[in-house]
Amino acid sequence: MDAVKLKNSCICGNTAPYAECCGRYSKPGLPDGNIGSDPAGREAFRRDLHDLYMYLFPLRNLYQAYWERLSQEEYPHHLLMADPEYGRAVMANFFWDYSVQFSDARPVLRAARDVEVKNIRLANDFREWSLAPLWLWRVLEIDATRAHIAMLDTGRTVRVEHGGELPGPGGVFAGRILTYRGREQMHPAILTFPAGHEEALRDRLRAVCRDLGIKSGAGLRPDVQCEEWRRHGALVLGLWRESVYDARVGIPARTMAASRSFRLPAAARGDLARQLRADGAVALDATRLELRYRALTLARLEAENDGWLRVTLLDEAYCPYVFHWLGDHLDAPARVHASTPSERAQLPEAGGLNEWTRAPHDALGGESPLEASRHDFGRRRLSALLSRLELQGDAISALRSHLGL
Numbered sequence: 001m002d003a004v005k006l007k008n009s010c011i012c013g014n015t016a017p018y019a020e021c022c023g024r025y026s027k028p029g030l031p032d033g034n035i036g037s038d039p040a041g042r043e044a045f046r047r048d049l050h051d052l053y054m055y056l057f058p059l060r061n062l063y064q065a066y067w068e069r070l071s072q073e074e075y076p077h078h079l080l081m082a083d084p085e086y087g088r089a090v091m092a093n094f095f096w097d098y099s100v101q102f103s104d105a106r107p108v109l110r111a112a113r114d115v116e117v118k119n120i121r122l123a124n125d126f127r128e129w130s131l132a133p134l135w136l137w138r139v140l141e142i143d144a145t146r147a148h149i150a151m152l153d154t155g156r157t158v159r160v161e162h163g164g165e166l167p168g169p170g171g172v173f174a175g176r177i178l179t180y181r182g183r184e185q186m187h188p189a190i191l192t193f194p195a196g197h198e199e200a201l202r203d204r205l206r207a208v209c210r211d212l213g214i215k216s217g218a219g220l221r222p223d224v225q226c227e228e229w230r231r232h233g234a235l236v237l238g239l240w241r242e243s244v245y246d247a248r249v250g251i252p253a254r255t256m257a258a259s260r261s262f263r264l265p266a267a268a269r270g271d272l273a274r275q276l277r278a279d280g281a282v283a284l285d286a287t288r289l290e291l292r293y294r295a296l297t298l299a300r301l302e303a304e305n306d307g308w309l310r311v312t313l314l315d316e317a318y319c320p321y322v323f324h325w326l327g328d329h330l331d332a333p334a335r336v337h338a339s340t341p342s343e344r345a346q347l348p349e350a351g352g353l354n355e356w357t358r359a360p361h362d363a364l365g366g367e368s369p370l371e372a373s374r375h376d377f378g379r380r381r382l383s384a385l386l387s388r389l390e391l392q393g394d395a396i397s398a399l400r401s402h403l404g405l
């Protein structure tokens with residue numbers, strides 16, 4: 001095992017060091033120093049899951065191939081790999097779902113074969129775990145170690161054990177349920193969704209099912225529905241990313257464009273940098289800061305001597321979020337510059353459709369219609385935008401075909 005690598009990230013895909021994450025479960029006994037007495041309980045499960053990830057760890061050359069594939073997608077996934085929830089889910093998606101294309105060499109099953117000679121019971125556990133889909137659940141009741149949860153789309157309920165990763169009652173999350181010695185255990189790579197959008201999420205989950213051509217995630221099997229299984233984890237993770245990142249800060253472009261810089265009169269009272277730090281910006285040094293949202297750096301901020309603030313956007317898509325944030329955290333003058341997405345769509349000028357399709361648009365999170373037309377989430381926003389345009393029917397259909405909708 002490469003000790004240096006493990007210092008910087010964990011075997012599960014978390015960016016925390018191994019010793020602070022899965023390493024705590026490598027030996028008998030609980031992380032708090034107590035000795036676990038239940039051979040079918042959470043502690044024993046976590047130790048065996050740790051051992052599975054140890055088996056999987058050397059297979060990272062396969063993971064690299066997956067990564068190359070991901071990096072060709074429209075979304076710049078590398079920006080989110082510092083998000084521990086995202087990193088762990090991507091890792092699990094690879095080992096559980098995507099690798100089904102390697103047929104009987106699926107890594108979890110390969111681990112089962114390897115461990116079989118020493119521990120047939122564990123081998124059977126691994127085989128059972130390999131069947132667990134990533135799906136959306138709603139918490140009905142929960143305490144420190146157990147929860148009663150319902151599948152978001154079908155309402156089917158299950159009692160599970162967990163390690164404290166789940167949201168409270170009513171919370172929606174994505175996770176895999178691993179059967180272990182007769183009990184259901186939550187895989188610790190949980191994706192928690194923002195509260196209050198349950199209906200919209202249920203609709204989006206139905207769209208995922210339609211996309212996959214299945215009725216529900218219940219009963220989805222890797223050995224029967226190969227193609228569906230290979231894609232389902234990425235679609236569920238995409239749903240989480242849309243809710244947690246895209247809906248808040250916009251969708252960054254994959255291609256790097258020159259960063260845009262602004263200067264704002266900050267009407268600083270006292271130390272501007274200190275004030276921004278107190279509001280949550282991350283200090284790089286005495287005058288320079290970064291505005292971040294979770295793992296994403298959105299803008300660099302630099303307090304200039306004369307009371308002005310220099311703002312450099314890392315992506316045009318972050319513009320509305322960054323200016324709202326600055327408007328909320330600086331004194332009045334900055335508010336003048338804060339742009340709010342206009343409700344009334346900007347109209348393409350007659351004969352100017354080409355320019356319009358290439359110009360950044362507020363309603364598309366700062367993307368141009370052409371950029372938005374290249375990915376799923378963008379196409380939905382684009383369709384909504386087109387439906388609000390006051391154009392003749394034939395102009396609309398010309399525009400739609402130009403954008404490949």
Ligand SMILES: [Zn+2]
Pocket residue numbers: 010011012013014018021022023
């Ligand atoms: Zn870990």
